[in-house]
Amino acid sequence: MARFRNYHRNIKIRIAHIFFSDIVAGAIFPFMAIYFSQHFGAKLTGILLVVNVIIGMIVGLYGGYYADQVGRKKLMVLAGLIRMVAFIVMAIANSPILTSPELTFLMALLVGASLGLDGPAADAMIIDITKPKERKGVYSLIYWSFNLAFAVGGIIGALTFKNYLFELLILLSFTSFLANILVIFFIKETLLIKEAKTKQKKIIRSMVKSYKEVASDKLFLYFVLAGMLMQSVENQMENYIGVRLNDEMPTQPIFHFDVTGVEMVGFLKAENTIIVVLLTVFITRWIMKFREDRTLLTAIFIFTVGYTVVSYVNNIWVLFFFMTVATIGELMRVPIQSDFLASIPTDDKRSSYMAINGLVFNGSMMLSAIYISLGAIFSKELMTFLIFALGMSSLLIIRRILPDLKKRREFQQS
Template sequence: MRFRDFHKNIKIRLIENFISRFIGSMIFPFMSIYLAVHFGAKIAGLLLLVNVFIGIGINFLGGYFADQFGRKKVMLFAETLRFLAFLTMMICNSPWFESAAITFAMMTVNSICWGLAGPANQAMLIDVSTPPQRKLMYSISYWANNLSIAVGGILGAFLFKDYLFELFLSLSFAAAVTAFLVAFFIDESHRPVVEELKPAQHVMQLLSTYKRVFQDRLFVLFTIAGVLILSMEFQLTNYIGIRLSDEMPTQQFLLWEFDGVQTMGFLRSENTIMVVILMLFVTRIPHSLKDKSVLVWSCFFFTSGYGVLAYSNSLTLLFLMMAVLTIGEVFRVPVEQSYMAAIPPDDARSSYMAFGGLKFNLSMLVASVTVSLGAVFSSMLMAIVITSIGLIGTLIFFIISPELDARKEQAQLRQAG
């Protein structure tokens, strides 16, 4: 299986997502600083929180609309609106005019666009891929995301302050290209029978659609397990980062000295670099393990690594366990996402993807709760709590793995038929 064997929709989206995320990573991670400068730290925090909740709400609408009216229509509307939002942000941060209020409003519009297009984009990738292609597809996507975020974040640290107008100009151009590609090169992958419904009927149908999703026990358990496992990843910049900053003494490692904050930065860099390198080879590594075994064991090593990071102050052990958990991560992500792609029925893929998209926000919530607990509990007890969270997610995956395989086989049969 090779990149050139993919459907053209997949090729276009993978390349476009890399470019958009690369440029976006130079800007959006630093927008909290921008808002804090213009509105103050407290107001900035509230504004970012509002942005998150608006995105979550729109995510459900995006999933419903993509199932009801087709993926391409929703994506084209969202990408066109995103281009206009970025163009406005560029104008509002130009040498001739500046408005932080309008810039934040356009950030909110961008969150709305992500919520609308995200489920449609994910569902389209599933529509036009076969089960054997998906692990490679998701591996490439994960590799590209990590590379774009890593390189874009580094460049953004140098360019954001003095070249914000130029960055928004680049982002606007990328958004225009994306909208053009969606309009003229992306094929529609889902053509539902459009019903003429009144607004109230749409509301009832939306509620009925998500009731169906919530009643899918396997998908709900799969999402819960995914939230618990993903929350491990956010511990590094939340509880673990705070603990290292407070507890870890400055230590010598090879030719350098590291304090807690520097150690956290180095661990993040180690993780990103290893993901980018290992993802180039992970799909080519031959092994006899079944997908369910890979999923469970990778989650176990991922959890064990973060459990050690939550307690140890030994630089050598921290760097070693980061390597261990990163290996678990690169094996877990493609398998987990290929299972996710096999669970939804064909007529409700976007709605399922919208619900599954909550994993990020809920994982951040779990990580935030551990920060509060860390102010009360000892490091040892917190390490036990964090490890237990990951092990519960691993156990859920282990319990539902036979059902996941059965659902995957059903999806393959449907596609073959």
């Protein structure tokens, strides 16, 4: 892994930005599915979350196109300001003077839209300023920072979400303000002026043309599909698994403390992120000793088995053990998967590629939201099988396209 001090300033600021943005988000968003299910019921919650994801996907497509036209920073600033306002209103909607889950959901829609707006731009910015040989290290470091924030946030949320939501949202608004300061005053634009394109009168037609070119890249589409299925397995933690544990897991003692289902969700998320924080560097170096194709396939299998068991059992110690298994698979997978992703896009359409890759997040969130509704209809056994099927389908797709991914990376680096 390259030395941190040698990285581009934007990377260092981006890591700080991620930390400020996500430390309190980790205390809130893993529990929002539970919040909405308590107010609206599980079936309606699944539908509402699907709507949220669809809006994020649509905005993400626009964001990816415009980031290649006007630059990365402008969209990151706009999205950050929208997000901050949404968090402030969300806090008011859960304050001592007002309780409005409906307004909370509307603000959650704005937050989802803002993430779609700046996600492709931020991803493209990282590719703009990194060399192929340093990307695994950079992505591992960014992933480490993200998980450190969620580790702290997950613990805070497990202990305080139920009784101190208003205070958490106030804190989230403040950290969002700090994140905006970092982007506005310290991030530099990475899309060169000579690369920036002038305004076009027929925006929609031009955007459709751009995405048609990206959509013609079948290798990339298969890669996105595999990533979406894989991510949807992990996202079950905040969705179906979280709702199931809240409804089904009996209170159990651990070290003289009684742990409820909703607290267990927070502890499992915290365990996941603490392991990531402690072992990312070690495992990233360790996997370099092995063939990356075998490592990636093994990682996906381990990851899938871990989350499959977590989706079914209620025993605290079994849950902790298999979350460890899933996290080790995750740490083996992410650097290799991210390196392949960075080698696929063409230089002039990086943000457009990253916008389509945003379907990994948005599509997985949609699948996960659907699973909440399905969980209210189908048996736990069938739901566990469906989660296992998601992971194994991803493994089979990756196994099929691995040779072509290697060829594409060699071509891009030549």
